[in-house]
Amino acid sequence: MAERKWTEAQVPPQHGRTAVVTGANTGLGLETARVLAARGASVVLAVRDAEKGKRAAERIAGTAPGAQVTVQRLDLSELASVRRAADELRAAHPRLDLLINNAGVMYTPRTLTRDGFELQFGTNHLGHFALTGLLLESLLPVPGSRVVTVSSMGHRIRARIRFEDLHGERSYDRVAAYGQSKLANLMFTHELQRRLDAAGVPTTAVAAHPGIAATELIRYSPAALRAAVRALGPLLGQSAARGALATLRAATDPHVRGGDFYGPSGPFQARGRPVPVGSSARSRDRDLQRRLWTVSEELTGVRYPV
Incomplete structure (x- = not known):
């Protein structure tokens, strides 16, 4: 199989595996969940709106008869909700094969979560940091x-x-805040993988990005950007189904290594089949990764078992 021809048809059978996908009621998460369910996985749609989650589960069942899909309410912007969801997931699924931290918000006006975190950093990074730490013991032996x-x-x-202004109290730039949260996702992946390696466990941490994908994520973007994406998206970007391929490859390709980063193969990584891609030098700074980890533990109150 040529790397640049990787499609959802290359996803290996997932029978007997359990996957939790956050933000799976729409966009990339829905497409990721759809393919995993179609390949035989038992998939949990971890979503903020349970009713939308149920409709998404029905859509998946309609395209993949016999699919095993359930819904778990999860609001990543509220640590209490993250803890409740983790408790319920551990009780229902003591063994997990995949945790896909997909949900996110982008370019929001400055808003604080219930815990006082800037919304993009709180949802995209801290919520997932807490969820992963609380579910990790269900993954480690698998x-x-x-x-x-x-x-x-x-x-x-x-x-x-x-670090001096994580929550935008002194100044706020929605683009910079989004960049901070997505940089944190990569730094988290690298630091988690080092800890998993040190513990000698079979779990791996991987990252992915969809390029420019047609999803609801841009709904908070400036009007000019939304118009540009609508006009140029078909030329520069790709569908949510194509955008989800990087996540699916990171989750299922047997040749993936811990710490890998997958994205589209095309120009500027905007579109194309999923391949290993590079990330910024800052994302690979080990000192910054460790500092972010320490701060994340302090803010969430979650300590990892590795």
Whole structure:
């Protein structure tokens, strides 16, 4: 199989495996869940709106008869909700094969979560950091288990971890805040993989990004950007189904290595088949990764078992 020809048809059979996909009621998450369910996995749609989750489950069942799909309410912007969801998931699924940290928000006006975090950093990074830590013991004993975190090309755009102003209290730039959260996703993946390696467990941490994909994520973007995406999206970007291929490859390709980053193969990584791609030098800074990990533990109150 040529790398640049990788499609959802290359997803290996997933029978007997359980996958949790956050933000799976629409867009990339829905497409990821659809393919995993069609290949035989038992898939949990972890979503903020349970009714939308149920409709998504019905859509998946309509395209994949016999699919095993359930819905778990999860609001990543509220740590209490993350803890409740993790408790319920552990009770229902003591063994997990895949945790796909897909949900996210983009370019929102400055808003605080219930815990006082800037919304993009709180949802995209801290919520997933907490969820992963709370579910990790269900993944650690499982051969081939993976944590896949969806980042973005935005991790390169005006992106740094503003430790002195994580929540935009002094100044706020929605693009920079999004970049910070997506940079944090990559730094989290690398630091988690180092800890998994040190523990000698079979779980791996991988990251992916969809390029420019047609999803609802841009709904908070400036009007000019939304218009440009609508006009140029078919030329520069790709569908949600194509965008989800990087996540699916990161989650299921047997040749994936811990710490890998998958994205589209085309120009500027905007579209194309999923291949290993590079990330910014800042995302690979080990000192910054460790510092972010420590801060994330302090903010969420979640300590990892590795």
